[in-house]
Amino acid sequence: MLNAAKFDKESHAVPETAEPRIVGFFCTWCTYLAADLAGTSRIKYQPNVRVVRVMCSGRIDPQFVLDAFAHGADGVLIGGCHPGDCHYQQGNYNCLRRALLLSRLLQQMGIEEERFRVEWISAAEGERVREVIDDMVAKLRKLGPLQMNRPLAPEISSAQEPAFEEVTI
Amino acid sequence: MGEKPKIAFYWCASCGGCEEAVVDLAEEVLDVVAAADIVFWPVALDYKRHDLEQMQDGSILVTFLNGAIRTSEQDDMAHLLRRKSRYLVAFGSCSQMGGIPGLANLFTRDSILQQVYLDGPTTENSDHVLPGDPSIDANGNLALPAFSGSVHTLDQVVEVDYYVPGCPPLRKIITRAVATLLGDHPPEQGTVLAPDQALCTECPRKDSKPDKIALKQFRRPHEIVIDETQCLLEQGLLCLGPSTRAGCEAACIKGNMPCTGCCGAPGRVRDQGAKALSAIASLIDSQDEAEIEQILDTIPDPAGTFYRYSLPASLLRARRGV
Numbered sequence: 035m036l037n038a039a040k041f042d043k044e045s046h047a048v049p050e051t052a053e054p055r056i057v058g059f060f061c062t063w064c065t066y067l068a069a070d071l072a073g074t075s076r077i078k079y080q081p082n083v084r085v086v087r088v089m090c091s092g093r094i095d096p097q098f099v100l101d102a103f104a105h106g107a108d109g110v111l112i113g114g115c116h117p118g119d120c121h122y123q124q125g126n127y128n129c130l131r132r133a134l135l136l137s138r139l140l141q142q143m144g145i146e147e148e149r150f151r152v153e154w155i156s157a158a159e160g161e162r163v164r165e166v167i168d169d170m171v172a173k174l175r176k177l178g179p180l181q182m183n184r185p186l187a188p189e190i191s192s193a194q195e196p197a198f199e200e201v202t203i
Numbered sequence: 204m205g206e207k208p209k210i211a212f213y214w215c216a217s218c219g220g221c222e223e224a225v226v227d228l229a230e231e232v233l234d235v236v237a238a239a240d241i242v243f244w245p246v247a248l249d250y251k252r253h254d255l256e257q258m259q260d261g262s263i264l265v266t267f268l269n270g271a272i273r274t275s276e277q278d279d280m281a282h283l284l285r286r287k288s289r290y291l292v293a294f295g296s297c298s299q300m301g302g303i304p305g306l307a308n309l310f311t312r313d314s315i316l317q318q319v320y321l322d323g324p325t326t327e328n329s330d331h332v333l334p335g336d337p338s339i340d341a342n343g344n345l346a347l348p349a350f351s352g353s354v355h356t357l358d359q360v361v362e363v364d365y366y367v368p369g370c371p372p373l374r375k376i377i378t379r380a381v382a383t384l385l386g387d388h389p390p391e392q393g394t395v396l397a398p399d400q401a402l403c404t405e406c407p408r409k410d411s412k413p414d415k416i417a418l419k420q421f422r423r424p425h426e427i428v429i430d431e432t433q434c435l436l437e438q439g440l441l442c443l444g445p446s447t448r449a450g451c452e453a454a455c456i457k458g459n460m461p462c463t464g465c466c467g468a469p470g471r472v473r474d475q476g477a478k479a480l481s482a483i484a485s486l487i488d489s490q491d492e493a494e495i496e497q498i499l500d501t502i503p504d505p506a507g508t509f510y511r512y513s514l515p516a517s518l519l520r521a522r523r524g525v
Contacts, residue, residue, distance in 0.1 A: 142522070144525075
């Protein structure tokens with residue numbers, strides 16, 4: 035008998051008053067430096083973002099975003115260089131194209147628009163880091179916890195895991 | 204006769220196409236029968252559950268199970284067959300990834316039951332009997348199997364040894380999988396019995412794919428006259444070849460239709476839909492947000508397109524709250 039509690043109700047149950055958890059993916063050339071600047075400038079902002087530094091916003095695979103939501107993030111924030119300023123010329127445009135499509139998919143999956151945000155923040159804009167994070171935290175507090183379904187671990191490592199030998203047929 | 208290895212076929216939440224694929228082996232079925240005894244195959248042979256229960260645990264060498272797991276009965280049979288079999292093979296997209304039935308994970312259990320058992324225009328169910336409820340007929344008490352809250356892949360309910368991908372798996376894939384599993388050197392547990400590379404590598408149109416594809420608009424197959432030699436992506440069709448496992452030899456593309464992703468993703472991809480979405484979005488020929496949105500309006504159903512066969516196996520598994 036399928037165990038409903040095991041399979042269907044297993045979400046990230048957290049109290050309604052819990053603080054929002056945001057995963058930030060910041061590009062190393064602009065937004066990560068801006069966050070650094072915010073720190074050295076002693077700008078105070080909400081402590082709810084866990085930042086992951088990536089070389090370029092174009093490196094952010096949609097799987098990273100889904101994985102964050104699947105593992106309990108209430109919001110995901112992507113930070114990249116302003117259009118035209120990408121260290122790799124085109125990376126932030128690719129990020130934008132993917133993010134706009136991903137946002138539509140997330141809404142189909144019941145994840146509100148405000149929970150997934152892309153911002154262009156240059157290395158000089160420490161103050162903008164504060165604005166964006168404070169604003170996002172305020173919006174997520176209003177929305178409450180996401181409580182997404184937990185991913186089910188396959189009984190054994192399944193097809194999706196790496197390191198399977200190729201079968202030549 | 205008793206010396207031959209035993210194999211079994213079973214179906215859960217599926218359309219019957221996988222069974223058809225086995226029947227379509229035609230005379231090659233005889234090769235299977237020559238090499239093994241088929242001891243359980245409800246669609247073709249009259250064996251019942253109690254026959255299966257009486258077999259020794261682990262006495263079936265391979266069970267090919269197609270279909271996703273939604274009801275208590277399917278879950279129960281999956282566990283029973285797991286116990287009786289040395290190798291359990293998830294056969295076809297539904298069993299491997301949830302398949303088309305897995306798209307039901309975009310809807311809640313209650314809304315599905317309401318529509319199918321109560322509101323449907325041709326439904327007559329004045330007693331409001333739903334799956335899981337006891338129901339009384341002339342022979343006494345009966346109950347429909349319970350309907351769980353969401354659709355599951357086979358490997359989310361029992362341990363799975365191998366995967367045979369496809370909707371349905373192609374003849375060549377099946378015969379090779381059977382031969383591999385009946386042979387002396389079974390592959391490592393967890394192996395997908397198909398090549399681990401993207402479909403584009405075996406696509407007959409791969410030479411027509413330009414280095415860079417830039418699209419101002421996506422198109423659906425009924426909206427254009429599809430050129431029979433050009434790369435389908437280049438024609439603006441949502442062909443999921445770049446993010447789909449090879450092995451079908453581009454069967455749909457040979458029929459002039461885009462790949463919809465039934466064989467799942469190659470091994471290093473965790474979430475097929477996310478990768479497909481990523482690949483497709485990168486083709487958009489615009490740097491302007493408003494224009495990109497306009498182009499995206501030509502993809503009316505991203506979840507249904509990119510997760511057509513893999514929603515229950517995806518990172519999010521189901522719509523929030525399902």
